[in-house]
Amino acid sequence: MMPDKPTTIKEIAKILKISVSTVSRALHDHSSIGLTTKMRVKKLAAELNYEPNQRAIQFLHGKSFVIGVILPELSESFFSTAISGIEDIAYKRNYTVLLAQSHDDAEREKLLVAKMKSQGVDGLLVSVAKTTSTYEHFEVFKKLNIPIVFFDRIPPIKDIHYVSSNLKTGTFEAVNFLLKKGHRTIGMINGPGTLVATHERKEGYIRAMTANRLKFDPSLIVSCDLSEDGTIKAMDTLLNHKRKPTAVVTFNDYVALFAMRYAKSIALTNLDFVSYANLPIINYMDHTPIASVEQFPYKQGKKAADILIDLINKPKNESGSEQAYFNIVVESELVLSNRK
Structure with missing residues (x-):
């Protein structure tokens, strides 16, 4: 009979008569747990439709495993291609993408930055709106030690991480x-x-x-x-x-x-x-x-996402050292038309 409420690690531990920590390690393939125990735990977890408690995982790691992306217009092929690169890297590195469009409006961009903060994203990728002329709204992320990487449309300010085309x-x-x-x-x-x-x-x-x-x-x-x-x-x-x-x-x-x-x-x-x-x-x-x-938008998106996740996973004890900023420039290429 299927349980009426989600199965917990405690219930799996009780049924198998092992500790909660052993169940947790087995589910995460920890090297200290033997193969037989791992198989027993995973088999029972599958039978009981066990699903990890994402909030507990987030609390344990101090991360949401979500990155925010703010760009001008997803309808523009350039940005939709860049998003494909970002999502490919996020998927590969077990992150989810929270996407928003500024529609090239500076005030909307400011609001979105605030919303991304309230959503608890681990980091932010931004291609700034064409009307953005002040950049104080990004300072709150810097103060909270939440990394931001700008791509393609980068702001004219110092001490930022960015990926752009030459x-x-x-x-x-x-x-x-x-x-x-x-x-x-x-x-x-x-x-x-x-x-x-x-x-x-x-x-x-x-x-x-x-x-x-x-x-x-x-x-x-x-x-x-x-x-x-x-x-x-x-x-x-x-x-x-x-x-x-x-x-x-x-x-x-x-x-x-x-x-x-x-x-x-x-x-x-x-x-x-x-x-x-x-x-x-x-x-x-x-x-x-x-x-x-x-301008290679896919490459820009992939590189920006990789840098952001690297910054998120950077050991906190490194924050005391002098900040090094990633400034990556992707070489552009002139492509001739095929028209006669």
């Missing part, structure tokens, strides 16, 4: 590629100034121009909020420039899609576009960027 070299390669194709007036639709990636893209653009002994014209770089309306305004600014661009580098593939659709609507078909992320979406476009900078 957008300086990626942009250098993208602009250099266009220059080799004969373009001399290259526009850039960049992102919000709050994002580190925005400044890295600009730096790579400048390096490519100066490396080719060309004068840098700052007015050819236009920032936008990454929305369709913002992209159209940026396109209008570039198209009305006295030096009308023959090629445009866009912040990401979504901005490229907005920009190319707008160019098509005004019968402008002789512009070349280079983008970032190399997302699957570009394979379904009628008119695609001629190249895209691959």
Whole structure:
């Protein structure tokens, strides 16, 4: 007859006439317990549908075995791919992922950070919202010695753990590629100034121009909020420039899609576009960027999750030593389009 309430370790110990600690060790394959005892304990546990008391395990280890993840938009292929990498590592290392989206809203991000704290996550992975300009909401985790690892969109602050893509070299390669194709007036639709990636893209653009002994014209770089309306305004600014661009580098593939659709609507078909992320979406476009900078979101997600879990499992007695910060940069790669 099945028990009406969950079976406990005490009940298994009583039936087998052994100690509770022996049952616990047997269930966890402790080396001090013989094979015969382990088999007896596990067999009875299976018959009684015994399930470990997760709260007791959490109390014993001082952990929830849950990591929080806050990202801008799961609907974006880049972040859904990054999540796959995070979940693969979490599964491998016996952690559960608690996922939340900021929808690129700074206030929502602040609220989510507070909620993650109240949920008792062991650590936090964050890709910051495009509107986030202050970072005090992350300080509570630092004070509680709960690790945070930022990935992809990292904040411009010191003493943080992060994993990001090398957008300086990626942009250098993208602009250099266009220059080799004969373009001399290259526009850039960049992102919000709050994002580190925005400044890295600009730096790579400048390096490519100066490396080719060309004068840098700052007015050819236009920032936008990454929305369709913002992209159209940026396109209008570039198209009305006295030096009308023959090629445009866009912040990401979504901005490229907005920009190319707008160019098509005004019968402008002789512009070349280079983008970032190399997302699957570009394979379904009628008119695609001629190249895209691959940022390897899956690799970023895996690496960030691995670092976070390593930090969670770091012996507490090491906290007194000087903190070493993980700053991992994944090399980007310029991928050429397959279009004819």
